[in-house]
Amino acid sequence: MSKKFIGLLVFFLLSPISSAGQDAARECRTIVPKGWTPTLEQAQIFIEDESAAKERKNQRFLTQTSQGMADLRDAQLFITYVRLMQALDDEERHDLFDDQERWLSAREKSARAAVDSKGGSLEPLEFSEAFRKITEERLAVLEKRLDDKQTAMEINRIKDGRQP
């Protein structure tokens, strides 16, 4: 599934809220059912533990480990992106979508630019590791924004005397 398609899907799912009232908007905006919080933490711990425990790492092991971590970070970023989208208003969502699209394009270029090898088994390792690093930086940015947004929403909720 293309990144653009996923982005459009998220946007489409969130879009009918603009003309509705506040409560109805809150209703439509909720695309992730309450209590559904998938986590990749254990998968991450497993990869990290396996890697730390392996004494003699060969090239294939290193590349597979790195690719596994890169895929995992990308999935974590996707989850955080969807959760953040859900927490934003219309205009902010538009901006985040455009921003994320630009960032995805830049990520490919930056990861490719970090590769020195001209083929060989090191090339995919260099790429996946750069990809992971860049993705982690973006993940931290979106997580911080989501955290700030949730804190602000919580404060507003308390002020309004609403139930969580």
Next chain:
Amino acid sequence: MKLTAKQKRTCEQVVNVFETGKIHGNYGAISIYKDGPHKIRQITYGRSQTTEYGNLYELVQLYVDANGTYSDQLGPYVEKIGVTPLVDDKQFRKLLRDAGRKDPVMQRVQDDFFDKRYFQPAMVWGEDKGFSLPLSALVIYDSFIHSGSILYFLRKRFPEMPPAKGGDEKTWIRQYVDARQDWLANHQLTILHATIYRTQCFKGEMARGNWDLSQLPIDANGVDVFGE
């Protein structure tokens, strides 16, 4: 570069261990990485890892022509390789895996193919630059397998000229291995630090003067290589 059959086998086995942890490599190994054109996912296959959008077409064609156990079943795939994405075709992946693991014909085809694609170009490069020692051949072959070539930016990091330009062979190899280790050990992508077992092995062989690769076994990342 002129190597005896045993010296050549030793080079191949050392690099096999570096790559897969096994002396004879892993003929049925399949990995899927996002390193295809425009970074799409693609199959990487075989003892020395050839790719779906690289040379897999040629390898499978050679195998089909060699009438191996799985040649008939792999035949219809030949025209699709590199044209239609096969990364999610479980049957294709299973056939490749089974052929690599179970069919000596596929193993022989891979040996010939990887020799032509990787070993011979490395030896031609070495010969052009005036290298002749078996340990030099191992170092050069390893760089071709690991980084695709002798990377030019590394050559600029040390002063010795190659033998063809009047330099000393052993000094060039020592300086090149130092430069390569320094690059890997201090790379900003920290996972690359873990790959210096390769250069450490070469340093160990240079330290014991094993330029003709006659002192066996060679400790390759904890595995003894005898070249047999």
